[in-house]
Amino acid sequence: MSSPSHGSNPRYVYEWLQLPMPEHVIDFSVNVNPLGPPSVLKEQWGDWFDAVADYPDPQARELTRRIACMDSVTDDQVLLGNGGAELIQLIGGLLREKRVLLIQPTFSEYEQACRAHGCEVDHYILEEGTWSLNVEHMIAKLPNVDAVFLCHPNNPTGITYEESTLIPLVEACEQHDCLLIIDEAFYDFQDDAWTAASMLYTHPHLIILRSLTKMYAIAGLRLGYVLAAPEIISTLKNQQPHWSVNAIAQLAGKACLQADRHVTRTRDLVQRERAVLLDHIEAEGYLVSNSKVNFFVLRDPALDDQLPLLRYLLEKGIVPRHTLNYTGLNGRWLRFSVRLPADNALLLEALIAWKKTT
Ligand SMILES: Cc1ncc(COP(=O)(O)O)c(C=O)c1O
CATH class of the missing domain: 3.90.1150.10 (Aspartate Aminotransferase, domain 1)
Known part of the structure; x- marks a missing residue:
């Protein structure tokens, strides 16, 4: 084995x-929340039983709207998925046969999804121990790639970078027509964390991935979302199976987002x-x-x-x-x-x- x-x-x-x-x-x-899910999930679980019999809202409209409001984007910039894992696969499809750069060490699913879609994968390996990011070196690689994955905060090291390091990278990706996928699955474990979400309007090459399974300990239920330009969201959506986000996940997602x-x-x-x-x-x-x-x-x-x-x-x-x-x-x-x-x-x-x- x-x-x-x-x-x-x-x-x-x-x-x-x-x-x-x-x-x-x-x-x-x-690496999910050690406190488990918010108590509201257990309290309301019984009330949600009736949702089992019907098909879920295929557009997950209410939850989508709530996320759009929370992240100050429009509804058509949000795509919900059956966990971040499903969305990574969809992004792999978007990058089919393209040249992708992975900032390593990082979550292994990016490579798996990219290889499954015939991408050419290159690795930018950070110095072991500090894992510091030399953005100038990174930017020098952009002319030869179509997309870059950055996990921030990074799994498995938990390392984060300053806003002053990341903003030039977002801008350089835009200038080089290179998609930048920033996976923010763990960003909500920090106080006042910087997120690239505010750059979405002006940087259409940016894709942000979030997961609700970590902070809200709903890994068994599955829920995540992507924030990106409407054209990217619509391409990803076309590849997504119908009813991908089940009805209980939609209800639980709304409850979780109020569990401040x-x-x-x-x-x-x-x-x-x-x-x-x-x-x-x-x-x-x-x-x-x-x-x-x-x-x-x-x-x-x-x-x-x-x-x-x-x-x-x-x-x-x-x-x-x-x-x-x-x-x-x-x-x-x-x-x-x-x-x-x-x-x-x-x-x-x-x-x-x-x-x-x-
Ligand atoms: C960095 C990162 N992104 C995305 C995911 C996917 O999370 P989920 O599919 O549970 O939302 C994980 C899961 O471990 C992760 O570590």
Whole structure:
């Protein structure tokens, strides 16, 4: 069995490494909100049952309008999808047989979707450890590509870039007729995060991807959206299966977008926990990424391949995300989500214990 290509579903990791799965495991490989979904979902769940029998609104009009208002764009600049994953596939279709540049290490679905649609894929690999973005170098590559994917904040490192770094990139892509896809699936885990959404009107080569499955912990329900120029939205829509966003996801999406307190509580918790956890982990001699969101990558500098540490943690019931399918990391790091305080304390304890064995 090959290594699982995504986090979540710990059973696959134990099967891959042929390890017995402990009765109780803590899944640090999935990077959704550690507080779970907003309570309004549970409260209203029963009321939504009637929606099961009918076809959903194929245009998801109400939710689309709400998102358009929230992001100050027009309705025809929004396309909802069955999770960001579906929209990435649709974007792959839009880029069929084009030349695509991926800023690595990053979410592996971009490459998968682009290759499935016959794109020529090139990688721009950032320096390991800092993952800083030299925009001038990037811009120099634009004459040779039709599209660039940037994950911001980046999965798996959690790194973000300054507005002063990103604005010149958006502008240069526009000048070079190059589509720039910025995946903002995790942008709402930061306070006052910069988003490229305000540049959409003046930069029709910009495509922004968002997911509701992370902040609102509705990964099982599936919901995401794209913001882009109306022409791009209409091309993507033509490729999308009818009724792609189910009726419960539409109702839940509207409820989630009103759960402001849940978002604030989540940000406070994640920021506090991440700061404490990363300080302690670094003090134990590990290298960590300078993450601004709800996950980070870590490496024991004494090991090149982190497989022995991965196995050790799995035996203790702690499930990290391997990085074998992240170009530019290739197993030299492990990704962990920031969870509730008790779980984070167990992770730290296990990492301290590992250092004592080596
Ligand atoms: C960066 C990034 N974008 C998009 C997605 C897709 O999310 P979903 O399909 O759950 O909305 C993920 C999922 O892990 C992700 O990490």
